Amino acid sequence: MVVGGGFGGLEAVKRLKRAPFEVTLVDCRNFHLFQPLTYQVATGGLSPGEVAFPLRTIFKRDGNVRVMLAAVSDFDLDGHEVQLRSVDGLPTPGPIPYDTLIVAGGSEYAYFGHDEWRQHAAEVKSLESALGVRSHILAAFEAAELESDPQRREAQMTFVVVGGGPTGVEMAGQIAELARDTLRHDFRAIDPRTGRILLIEATDRLLQAFPPSLSKKAMRSLRRLGVTPLLNSPVVGLDDGGVTIGTNEGKSERIPARTIIWAAGVTASPLAARLGELTGAEVDKAGRVAVEMDLTLPGHPEVFAIGDMVRVRGADGVAQALPGLAPVAMQQGRYAAKVIRARLRDRDVKPFRYRDKGNLATVGRGSAVADISGLRLSGLIAWVIWVVVHLWYLVGFQNRIIVFTRWFFNFVTHGRGARLITMQEPEAGRGA
Amino acid sequence: MVVGGGFGGLEAVKRLKRAPFEVTLVDCRNFHLFQPLTYQVATGGLSPGEVAFPLRTIFKRDGNVRVMLAAVSDFDLDGHEVQLRSVDGLPTPGPIPYDTLIVAGGSEYAYFGHDEWRQHAAEVKSLESALGVRSHILAAFEAAELESDPQRREAQMTFVVVGGGPTGVEMAGQIAELARDTLRHDFRAIDPRTGRILLIEATDRLLQAFPPSLSKKAMRSLRRLGVTPLLNSPVVGLDDGGVTIGTNEGKSERIPARTIIWAAGVTASPLAARLGELTGAEVDKAGRVAVEMDLTLPGHPEVFAIGDMVRVRGADGVAQALPGLAPVAMQQGRYAAKVIRARLRDRDVKPFRYRDKGNLATVGRGSAVADISGLRLSGLIAWVIWVVVHLWYLVGFQNRIIVFTRWFFNFVTHGRGARLITMQEPEAGRGA
Numbered sequence: 001m002v003v004g005g006g007f008g009g010l011e012a013v014k015r016l017k018r019a020p021f022e023v024t025l026v027d028c029r030n031f032h033l034f035q036p037l038t039y040q041v042a043t044g045g046l047s048p049g050e051v052a053f054p055l056r057t058i059f060k061r062d063g064n065v066r067v068m069l070a071a072v073s074d075f076d077l078d079g080h081e082v083q084l085r086s087v088d089g090l091p092t093p094g095p096i097p098y099d100t101l102i103v104a105g106g107s108e109y110a111y112f113g114h115d116e117w118r119q120h121a122a123e124v125k126s127l128e129s130a131l132g133v134r135s136h137i138l139a140a141f142e143a144a145e146l147e148s149d150p151q152r153r154e155a156q157m158t159f160v161v162v163g164g165g166p167t168g169v170e171m172a173g174q175i176a177e178l179a180r181d182t183l184r185h186d187f188r189a190i191d192p193r194t195g196r197i198l199l200i201e202a203t204d205r206l207l208q209a210f211p212p213s214l215s216k217k218a219m220r221s222l223r224r225l226g227v228t229p230l231l232n233s234p235v236v237g238l239d240d241g242g243v244t245i246g247t248n249e250g251k252s253e254r255i256p257a258r259t260i261i262w263a264a265g266v267t268a269s270p271l272a273a274r275l276g277e278l279t280g281a282e283v284d285k286a287g288r289v290a291v292e293m294d295l296t297l298p299g300h301p302e303v304f305a306i307g308d309m310v311r312v313r314g315a316d317g318v319a320q321a322l323p324g325l326a327p328v329a330m331q332q333g334r335y336a337a338k339v340i341r342a343r344l345r346d347r348d349v350k351p352f353r354y355r356d357k358g359n360l361a362t363v364g365r366g367s368a369v370a371d372i373s374g375l376r377l378s379g380l381i382a383w384v385i386w387v388v389v390h391l392w393y394l395v396g397f398q399n400r401i402i403v404f405t406r407w408f409f410n411f412v413t414h415g416r417g418a419r420l421i422t423m424q425e426p427e428a429g430r431g432a
Numbered sequence: 433m434v435v436g437g438g439f440g441g442l443e444a445v446k447r448l449k450r451a452p453f454e455v456t457l458v459d460c461r462n463f464h465l466f467q468p469l470t471y472q473v474a475t476g477g478l479s480p481g482e483v484a485f486p487l488r489t490i491f492k493r494d495g496n497v498r499v500m501l502a503a504v505s506d507f508d509l510d511g512h513e514v515q516l517r518s519v520d521g522l523p524t525p526g527p528i529p530y531d532t533l534i535v536a537g538g539s540e541y542a543y544f545g546h547d548e549w550r551q552h553a554a555e556v557k558s559l560e561s562a563l564g565v566r567s568h569i570l571a572a573f574e575a576a577e578l579e580s581d582p583q584r585r586e587a588q589m590t591f592v593v594v595g596g597g598p599t600g601v602e603m604a605g606q607i608a609e610l611a612r613d614t615l616r617h618d619f620r621a622i623d624p625r626t627g628r629i630l631l632i633e634a635t636d637r638l639l640q641a642f643p644p645s646l647s648k649k650a651m652r653s654l655r656r657l658g659v660t661p662l663l664n665s666p667v668v669g670l671d672d673g674g675v676t677i678g679t680n681e682g683k684s685e686r687i688p689a690r691t692i693i694w695a696a697g698v699t700a701s702p703l704a705a706r707l708g709e710l711t712g713a714e715v716d717k718a719g720r721v722a723v724e725m726d727l728t729l730p731g732h733p734e735v736f737a738i739g740d741m742v743r744v745r746g747a748d749g750v751a752q753a754l755p756g757l758a759p760v761a762m763q764q765g766r767y768a769a770k771v772i773r774a775r776l777r778d779r780d781v782k783p784f785r786y787r788d789k790g791n792l793a794t795v796g797r798g799s800a801v802a803d804i805s806g807l808r809l810s811g812l813i814a815w816v817i818w819v820v821v822h823l824w825y826l827v828g829f830q831n832r833i834i835v836f837t838r839w840f841f842n843f844v845t846h847g848r849g850a851r852l853i854t855m856q857e858p859e860a861g862r863g864a
Contacts, residue, residue, distance in 0.1 A: 030574060030853045047481035054851040056618035066620045069574045069853075088571055088853065091578040127852070139520055142462060142501045146523040186488035188498045398841045402834050409830045419486040420559070421462045421501075421520065 001025075001082060001096055003072050003271070004104035005032050005055045008307035008329030012102050015337030017062035020344070024096055028071040028087045030054055033127055034394055036326060037403070039167055042124045042133040042261075043174040044182075044419035045410055050403050052127055053395040068093060072105075072271060077278050077300055102304040102336050105269030107324060109262055110286070117238040121162070121262035124171060133261060135421045137175060140259050141183060142421070144190045151256075157195040158257035160243050162235055163264035164201030165208070166361040169218055171261055172199040173364040176225040181414045197227045198255065200245055202234040202264075207369065209323055209359055214369040217378040221363040235264075266324055268309035275305055282319060284311060290319035293351035295336055304339075306332035312352060322354050326393070331355065360386045365411055433457075433514060433528055435504050435703070436536035437464050437487045440739035440761030442827075444534050447769030449494035452776070456528055460503040460519045462486055465559055466826055468758060469835070471599055474556045474565040474693075475606040476614075476851035477842055482835050484559055485827040500525060504537075504703060509710050509732055534736040534768050537701030539756060541694055542718070549670040553594070553694035556603060565693055567853045569607060572691050573615060574853070576622045583688075589627040590689035592675050594667055595696035596633030597640070598793040601650055603693055604631040605796040608657040613846045629659045630687065632677055634666040634696075639801065641755055641791055646801040649810040653795040667696075698756055700741035707737055714751065716743060722751035725783035727768055736771075738764035744784060754786050758825065763787065792818045797843055 002009045002016075005027035016023045031052040040046040059065035070093050073085040082101065086092035109125060111117045122136055123129040137159065144156035159179075161172040176197045183192040199206070199222065205215040206222075206229060222229055230245065237244030242256040268287035276283035279297040282290040289297070291310045297303045308324035310332075322328045335352045342349045358372030362383060370382035377385065387407060391400050434441045434448075437459035448455045463484040472478040491497040502525050505517040514533065518524035541557060543549045554568055555561040569591065576588035591611075593604040608629045615624040631638070631654065637647040638654075638661060654661055662677065665685075669676030674688040700719035708715035711729040714722040721729070723742045729735045740756035742764075754760045767784045774781045790804030794815060802814035809817065819839065823832050 030570065030851070044481075047479035048852055049476075049479035052852050054618075056615070057851070060617035063620075067618075069578070086578075088567075090571065090575045091580070093578050135520075138462065139522065143522045146501070146518075146525050148523070183488070185492035186486075186499075188495075398837065398845075401837055405830065405833055405837065413830075419462070419489070420480060420484050 001098035001100070002102045002104065003027075003082065004106060004269075004307070005029070005067075006035075006104055006106050006307060006329060007326040008106075008333040009102065009104035010055075010058070011330040011333030012104070012304075012306070012337045013059065013065060013333075015334055016340065017059060017065050019064060019341065021099070022064050022066065024066045024068060024098075025055065025059070026068045026070055026072065026082070026084065026096070027055060028069070029127075030056065030067075030069055031127075032058065032395055035125070036390060037394070038127065038130045039124045039171050039174060041127065042130040042171065043137065043178050044134055045174065046403060046406055048127050048131065050399050050406070051394075053399065058395065068096075072103075075101075075103075075271075075274065075278060077297075077303060080302070098302075100302045100304070100340055102306060102333070103271055103275060103309070104305075104307045104329065104333065105271035105309045106329075107266040107268050107287075107308040110265035110267035111262070112235075112265060114238070117235075117262070120239050121260045123262050124167065134419075136259055137178065138419055138421045141179075141187065141190070141192055141195075143258070145187045146189075153190065154196075155242065155256040155258050157190065157192075158242075158255065159195065159197045159259045159261070160255060160257045161197070161199045161261045161263060162238075162243070163262065164199060164203070164206035164229065164231075165263060168199055168201070168261075168263035169206055169222065170362050171263055172197055172227045172229075173222060173225055173362065173367075176222070176227045177364050177414075180226050182419070193226070198257075199227050199229045200233050200235060200243070201229065201231050204231050206231075207361055210361070210369060210371050211376060214371060214376055214378060218361065218363050218369050221367045221378075225364045266308065272305065272309035275303070279303075284319075284321070286321070288321065294339055294349065295332055295352050296339075304336040306336055312354075315351070323359075325359075327357055328354055360389060362386050365414070433530035433532070434534045434536065435459075435514065436538060436701075436739070437461070437499075438467075438536055438538045438739060438761060439758040440538075440765040441534065441536035442487075442490070443762040443765030444536065444736075444738070444769045445491065445497060445765075447766055448772065449491060449497050451496060451773065453531070454496050454498065456498045456500055456530075457487065457491070458500045458502055458504065458514070458516065458528070459487060460501070461559075462488065462499075462501055463559075464490065464827055467557070468822060469826070470559065470562045471556045471603050471606060473559065474562040474603065475569065475610050476566055477606065478835060478838055480559050480563065482831050482838070483826075485831065490827065500528070504535075507533075507535075507703075507706065507710060509735060512734070530734075532734045532736070532772055534738060534765070535703055535707060535741070536737075536739045536761065536765065537703035537741045538761075539698040539700050539719075539740040542697035542699035543694070544667075544697060546670070549667075549694070552671050553692045555694050556599065566851075568691055569610065570851060570853045573611075573619065573622070573624055573627075575690070577619045578621075585622065586628075587674065587688040587690050589622065589624075590674075590687065591627065591629045591691045591693070592632060592687060592689045593630065593693045593695060594632045594670075594675070595694065596631060596635070596638035596661065596663070597695060600631055600633070600693075600695035601638055601654065602794050603695055604629055604659045604661075605654060605657055605794065605799075608654070608659045609796055609846075612658050614851070625658070630689075631659050631661040632665050632667060632675070633661065633663050636663050638663075639793060642793070642801060642803050643808060646803060646808055646810060650793065650795050650801050653799045653810075657796045698740065704737065704741040707735070711735075716751075716753070718753070720753065726771055726781065727764055727784050728771075736768040738768055744786075747783070755791075757791075759789055760786055792821060794818050797846070 070084040147153040179195040233245040272289040307329035311319040362368040368383035370377040502516040513527040579585040611627040665677040704721040739761035743751040794800040800814035802809040
């Protein structure tokens, strides 16, 4: 049984289809979300259907794979059962027995112990939250167009992105392009180009996962796009009216803004901590559970945990955190499937090893940074690689064509097709 | 000033751009919705961004056109002002003065005096409601897959479409294709093909606007798809549990169903009745206001009303209702713009005349009926015409390519890309 239809879980099930046993995939959504592109939904570059793919479709031809729409409420590791809770008001399914369990619960954004901030900030983690951000950003410009009070208008046109990781960088870059380019001629009372886009990072550089030289390049490209990156600026306060950031000299600065997008720290799915409780496996402060070298939990060779909710123990016994990237989850999903298949033939598999294929991040149209096993690229070449890689991993041939079409048009016409304000998300209303 | 960015209002503004005066387009949404295809969003055939186009983009290059996101609260015809109300929590704009006013408020579904039914039925009129219907239909199958009680499961898999007009026929056909074809292999506990799809029509035939021969053809195609059309079956009751229909013999029959889609009668936007009040123009029971031969309101040559919220007075003085179709609204929008431009040159324009270009409706993949000035077509030819016409009128070259791609893949692979359950609509939750 596999919990979670993200990159890790999906990959595991793919490798287990047509195996001589039943596979049940449980997810609380009916689709696999291609998270690396969700931020483009948030800026109207792509439509939801283009970055998400129905799980059932993926396995429709695989009779041994069963997809269940439900959420995990608890594990009974001794009884070999998973307790489920209903989602979206669907009927509640009974507990599911398993022989082998793969848990790929993923992660969510962390608010550094300030969960009250969550309600004031928007996220681009789920499809709905991305749509919320989209409506929010566009509604902010609409509000500014109608706003008579200059101060309020300035707050409407100030966009704060918290977190200088890939998502934050990409998000800030996209908002800048939206304001300076896509929306440039759209309004009469305001000039969208005067909008302020701030990228707030607590540490001394963006894209920590990349070599410093590329962080600098990303900084430069962002500035060129019209983004103002603020380094060494931890967020100390956040509400509907704006953010307060701490500065080096121990002072703090208040930035009035109606749009605040959170892309900072992540914390593992609560399922990780629960597995830690049940097995005594160590759980770090990011909520990640430490798994053995074969990705199983101590004392439970039949239970695997993979993806960005785990740290993997090395030969030295020390649990190491791997970057929370799709390739890591996919390799771990593949590995778990391999171990399960090997066990059928009483074969051994050597410990999991992550093969780093490199790191990619876009900054804007035609601009990206790439760190591919030491090879450092930036600008258009890096961007082309980024496009190719993302189209390649996008699920569904049709989606590939459609996303390519949208990117092509965006590249040529600087337009964004899906700029719709659909008021379906609570925070969307906050745009005004 | 133009109220409403639907087919009529949009066409009027297009014909007035670059005119020697300011044009303000007021709409409560920031996009033009291509309503003839909204039902395909409801069945996952298309994504929202593919049938909707941002209004601002359409007029970005036209300095004299201003788009305002707001709703009309009232008219001051003597003061030549329109009072606005804010939407989506945006700032409330002050009243807008006008020299000439075009009101294109459109229509909404009518519940035959049973407004309490509205909360139990889903619609495919707006983009959000279409997304709601989509989530609702898909959630019904998901619920059936998890449902243990056979009776409840049957209700989950019963889909009722009320109204045998083009939308109802298209909707029923799409649900049938979804169940028999697209979802065919998707589930393990249920067989989607056993789902019941009922199309309920009060009168004695479907597609009243078409010649009887084509109605019969549509009936046959629907049956072939697995839809059960019920004629002479007025809805007498409707709640969360299902519908009750009246039968000829004065008896009534209860149909348990969790999914009820309403595509029956329409009523004009309340703005029509308000204009009637203010000008003394007659308002029929469908809420449509009677306009003069030049589409203006009696005593107010500076106020035009167009689209499916009006009836047009003929030479005989009798107000005639035209079908509530996009071509009618577009021709009227074009006409109003023409009159306004002619007035600048003190020219006269002869009374409005609707040129009937014919009538199209799809029943399913590769099947449609067409009545083009007497020429009656059905089957694949009619469907190809339908495809070409809809792609032609779809706003945005990019959307045309993407929608064509989706249709092509749907035609070839019978798949539907955008089958996502996004729980953003109240009624979406009802699916379970």
